[in-house]
Amino acid sequence: MNRVLVINSGSSSLKYQLIEFPSERTLATGLVERIGEERGVADHAAAFAVMIRELEAQGIDAGDGLVAIGHRVVHGGEKFVQPTLVTGEVEAQIEELFGLAPLHNPANLQGIRAAAQAFPRVPQVAVFDTAFHSTLPAAARTYAIDSKLAAKYGIRRFGFHGISFEYVTREAAKALGKPLEDTRLVILHLGNGASACAVSGGRSVETSMGLTPLEGLMMGTRGGDIDPGVLIYLQREAGMDADALDRLLNHESGLLGLGGHNDIRDVLAAADAGDKQAALAIEVYCHRIRGYIGSYLAQLGGADAIVFTAGVGEHNALVRKLSLSGLAELGILLDDKANAAAIGGTAEISTPESSIAVLVIPTDEELEIARQSIDLAVQVN
Numbered sequence: 372m373n374r375v376l377v378i379n380s381g382s383s384s385l386k387y388q389l390i391e392f393p394s395e396r397t398l399a400t401g402l403v404e405r406i407g408e409e410r411g412v413a414d415h416a417a418a419f420a421v422m423i424r425e426l427e428a429q430g431i432d433a434g435d436g437l438v439a440i441g442h443r444v445v446h447g448g449e450k451f452v453q454p455t456l457v458t459g460e461v462e463a464q465i466e467e468l469f470g471l472a473p474l475h476n477p478a479n480l481q482g483i484r485a486a487a488q489a490f491p492r493v494p495q496v497a498v499f500d501t502a503f504h505s506t507l508p509a510a511a512r513t514y515a516i517d518s519k520l521a522a523k524y525g526i527r528r529f530g531f532h533g534i535s536f537e538y539v540t541r542e543a544a545k546a547l548g549k550p551l552e553d554t555r556l557v558i559l560h561l562g563n564g565a566s567a568c569a570v571s572g573g574r575s576v577e578t579s580m581g582l583t584p585l586e587g588l589m590m591g592t593r594g595g596d597i598d599p600g601v602l603i604y605l606q607r608e609a610g611m612d613a614d615a616l617d618r619l620l621n622h623e624s625g626l627l628g629l630g631g632h633n634d635i636r637d638v639l640a641a642a643d644a645g646d647k648q649a650a651l652a653i654e655v656y657c658h659r660i661r662g663y664i665g666s667y668l669a670q671l672g673g674a675d676a677i678v679f680t681a682g683v684g685e686h687n688a689l690v691r692k693l694s695l696s697g698l699a700e701l702g703i704l705l706d707d708k709a710n711a712a713a714i715g716g717t718a719e720i721s722t723p724e725s726s727i728a729v730l731v732i733p734t735d736e737e738l739e740i741a742r743q744s745i746d747l748a749v750q751v752n
Contacts (some may be wrong), residue, residue, distance in 0.1 A: 395738060444475075577667055589656045
């Protein structure tokens with residue numbers, strides 16, 4: 372049996388999953404936290420040592436049958452549009468993209484280097500969150516700013532959550548019983564980070580995140596769409612510099628900034644307790660989702676299904692209901708009982724009369740990374 376180790380490396384955490392092929396069975400999964408903190412482990416290399424010990428405690432030799440290590444890398448820029456075997460040159464190019472994903476790419480690269488140190492003979496494969504959106508047409512990926520300036524600095528829409536969207540796209544086609552090339556989908560990846568994607572024939576044709584993961588839907592600590600003039604105004608009137616604005620947009624906005632909590636469950640609880648600001652945060656959150664659904668139905672000319680996925684999308688029936696409220700005239704009819712029962716599993720939650728199916732499909736980014744990694748490893752070997 373061949374095995375793939377999937378790594379999702381954060382600045383202070385390392386999430387791992389060991390998957391066996393061809394069965395696609397998960398042998399082990401775990402999380403090493405507090406990397407670099409006083410009571411945690413020193414660095415990502417030390418985190419790998421912890422992971423290996425945790426696997427050994429379960430009777431698993433981490434290197435046995437290991438044919439590839441697959442890494443989630445958030446931003447691939449224009450260069451990386453498919454799974455890529457990691458070399459020194461690839462590492463350098465990932466590093467060049469730090470400015471586009473400062474919260475993610477540096478940590479992703481640390482994970483790659485720690486894995487190479489722990490398993491020097493095993494191919495390292497980088498799977499990029501932006502790659503699925505490389506099919507965006509020019510009209511969808513282009514910002515209406517000075518074209519020479521945009522070209523010089525590589526300013527365009529890239530999109531994110533592509534690993535999740537790619538997995539869910541195939542699962543949705545299966546659920547609908549339709550060939551992938553004949554499907555039109557609006558997919559809503561709703562987690563602490565959130566984005567929407569319009570998929571036609573298995574290809575991304577529009578997505579809500581842009582040059583960075585800040586644009587689009589309201590998120591846990593990111594506000595999503597905002598008038599750029601607000602930032603200029605704050606710079607002039609409040610004296611906020613680039614670092615302060617970065618902190619505001621990435622860490623102090625979204626559900627946290629508007630509703631007082633970054634976890635939507637806490638915001639909903641506060642709203643139920645009478646907190647008007649929390650209630651407003653939920654209204655804004657679902658209002659934004661509803662707006663993107665309408666926009667993407669227009670871009671696609673209709674759809675076979677609207678798909679909810681990721682932590683909030685898979686587990687929060689109220690958010691799904693509020694997000695689809697008022698869309699009956701578009702042929703979207705929610706089955707309240709099916710919606711309430713669909714918590715964390717694949718389900719169709721629309722009524723039989725609905726002209727557009729509404730699906731809940733759990734995402735599995737680790738399995739998608741493993742599949743892409745083993746395919747590439749087999750090719751190079």
